[in-house]
Amino acid sequence: MEKNDTTQRTSYHWPEDILAALERGEITAAEAFTRFRQLESVGGFSDKEPQTNKEINDVMHELDALVGLESVKKLVREIKAFIEIQKRRQHERLVSEPIVLHMIFRGNPGTGKTTVARILGKLFRAMGVLPKGHLVEVERADLVGEYIGHTAQKTREHLKKATGGILFIDEAYSLARGGEKDFGKESVDCLCKYMEDNKENIILILAGYRKEMEKFLEVNPGLRSRFPIHMDFPDYTGAELLEIARRMLQQRQYRLAPGAEKELAIRVTGAGYISDAYAGNARLVRNLLEKAIRKQAVRLVSKPVLTRDDLMTIQYDDLREVE
Amino acid sequence: MNECILVGQPNAGKTLFALRFVEFLGMRSLDVTFMASDGMLSCKHYKVDQAIRELSGLERHKTRELQTIALQVPVGKSIRSMKLIDSCGLSEGIHPEAVIRKAMAQTLSVMRYAKVILHMIDVTLYVKRKQLADIDQQIAQYGQLKGGYAILANKMDLPNAKEGLNFLADSFPARPIIPVSALQKKGLKEVKALVSRYL
Numbered sequence: 418m419e420k421n422d423t424t425q426r427t428s429y430h431w432p433e434d435i436l437a438a439l440e441r442g443e444i445t446a447a448e449a450f451t452r453f454r455q456l457e458s459v460g461g462f463s464d465k466e467p468q469t470n471k472e473i474n475d476v477m478h479e480l481d482a483l484v485g486l487e488s489v490k491k492l493v494r495e496i497k498a499f500i501e502i503q504k505r506r507q508h509e510r511l512v513s514e515p516i517v518l519h520m521i522f523r524g525n526p527g528t529g530k531t532t533v534a535r536i537l538g539k540l541f542r543a544m545g546v547l548p549k550g551h552l553v554e555v556e557r558a559d560l561v562g563e564y565i566g567h568t569a570q571k572t573r574e575h576l577k578k579a580t581g582g583i584l585f586i587d588e589a590y591s592l593a594r595g596g597e598k599d600f601g602k603e604s605v606d607c608l609c610k611y612m613e614d615n616k617e618n619i620i621l622i623l624a625g626y627r628k629e630m631e632k633f634l635e636v637n638p639g640l641r642s643r644f645p646i647h648m649d650f651p652d653y654t655g656a657e658l659l660e661i662a663r664r665m666l667q668q669r670q671y672r673l674a675p676g677a678e679k680e681l682a683i684r685v686t687g688a689g690y691i692s693d694a695y696a697g698n699a700r701l702v703r704n705l706l707e708k709a710i711r712k713q714a715v716r717l718v719s720k721p722v723l724t725r726d727d728l729m730t731i732q733y734d735d736l737r738e739v740e
Numbered sequence: 741m742n743e744c745i746l747v748g749q750p751n752a753g754k755t756l757f758a759l760r761f762v763e764f765l766g767m768r769s770l771d772v773t774f775m776a777s778d779g780m781l782s783c784k785h786y787k788v789d790q791a792i793r794e795l796s797g798l799e800r801h802k803t804r805e806l807q808t809i810a811l812q813v814p815v816g817k818s819i820r821s822m823k824l825i826d827s828c829g830l831s832e833g834i835h836p837e838a839v840i841r842k843a844m845a846q847t848l849s850v851m852r853y854a855k856v857i858l859h860m861i862d863v864t865l866y867v868k869r870k871q872l873a874d875i876d877q878q879i880a881q882y883g884q885l886k887g888g889y890a891i892l893a894n895k896m897d898l899p900n901a902k903e904g905l906n907f908l909a910d911s912f913p914a915r916p917i918i919p920v921s922a923l924q925k926k927g928l929k930e931v932k933a934l935v936s937r938y939l
């Protein structure tokens with residue numbers, strides 16, 4: 418639109434033009450409504466239902482099936498909607514916002530960050546945002562080298578591997594360790610440059626403890642705008658951990674004897690002596706169960722007769738013996 | 741997903757009402773997704789009373805971005821999900837701040853897709869002034885093109901509110917008007933009944 422056109426004369430052919438004029442301060446909100454009505458009565462456009470796509474739905478089901486993580490799920494839905502709208506805009510040959518999907522995941526270990534990252538990879542592939550959608554998980558040691566030039570080389574190597582998908586950097590704040598002279602900074606610079614050059618082809622996720630990630634962003638203020646999406650992963654509640662444990666066992670075709678169920682509840686819900694160690698952490702729960710499964714095997718192996726039920730059941734003692 | 745957007749002039753009581761509605765549905769806490777005008781998304785968890793303290797207030801244009809709350813609404817025996825979207829107030833004239841103008845554009849763009857538009861009006865605006873603000877007129881005309889549209893006549897707890905309500909009823913004879921008071925939690929049941937029809 419020409420700036421100096423009076424609003425009387427300017428005609429807008431697309432709703433987005435009207436919104437843009439409103440944004441630029443050329444028309445009032447009230448005028449924008451009038452324009453909308455004119456446009457819609459002419460039948461200038463129609464809103465199609467977003468296409469449903471089996472692959473996308475499957476991924477969303479996978480997300481929904483995760484225990485807890487309600488606010489993460491909601492945010493993923495928002496992002497999905499945003500991408501859909503941008504795609505529809507492209508389809509109607511409207512200017513579309515570049516979709517910047519680099520993210521920061523804040524939360525303690527074992528709170529579902531990697532799992533969600535993997536699901537996002539699949540979602541973005543299904544939606545055509547990323548060509549491959551695979552996840553490459555790295556940490557400081559994979560990116561930072563020992564001598565000058567080594568860091569850039571190592572970082573680039575992993576970036577290349579992740580291209581087409583997601584590069585997930587766990588404990589990313591450790592890249593800010595050691596201050597100015599540290600090679601971590603070189604790695605960050607290299608990441609930023611690569612992101613710029615390969616906008617359509619890679620998504621970066623920086624993950625780590627909440628506080629540390631905040632500090633990391635403070636030291637690297639330039640990163641905040643490059644990583645516009647922030648997700649918080651709260652610790653799992655006791656009830657959620659129990660549910661996670663139940664599902665893990667079910668998948669492996671084990672079940673808990675009543676006494677064992679109680680012991681597990683005590684351990685994960687904070688009513689017990691070592692509860693703090695497990696607080697909110699699903700990974701520790703998995704380790705606990707895996708150890709219990711091994712204890713069960715030891716207990717059973719010397720018995721002459723074993724029923725199917727014996728083989729499936731984790732007893733109180735199996736769990737109790739895991740420290 | 742079913743989207744329901746609250747629109748209206750700044751200070752009409754949209755934010756307070758949204759949170760009261762959440763409370764009315766039995767939720768003690770809620771997740772709010774903020775979509776800033778530059779597209780940045782963030783999500784925050786609140787207790788209802790904390791959200792009321794932090795998100796609603798006298799300051800004009802306190803709400804500067806779309807705030808989405810996901811809700812589960814019991815309808816008969818089933819439970820429907822819906823998104824309640826609180827929006828930046830639409831003011832008259834051209835706002836000097838670019839951020840606010842952008843947020844208003846966001847509001848309008850969501851109104852295009854929303855299933856239900858709840859048009860919140862502070863009735864006390866129309867106790868003395870007996871002429872409809874252009875923006876309220878326009879919202880009503882546009883809203884009526886969409887299926888689910890209703891006017892929420894808010895602040896019915898204030899003196900002379902009835903007069904304002906009568907004026908609205910005369911001005912919009914053909915539109916549903918629900919008198920409410922976000923402050924005193926009145927009219928929530930009626931709004932729920934209306935919204936449920938469209939879920």
Ligand SMILES: Nc1nc2c(ncn2[C@@H]2O[C@H](COP(=O)(O)OP(=O)(O)O)[C@@H](O)[C@H]2O)c(=O)[nH]1
Pocket residue numbers: 748749750751752753754755756757795796797798801802803829894895896897898920921922923924
């Ligand atoms: N008396 C009264 N005040 C209200 C009512 N609803 C909202 N308010 C007040 O109006 C002001 C603006 O409310 P807010 O929800 O932020 O309005 P918004 O700009 O439309 O989101 C706040 O000070 C509220 O406490 C109501 O029903 N009665």
Ligand SMILES: [Mg+2]
Pocket residue numbers: 754755756795796802803826827829
């Ligand atoms: Mg508000």
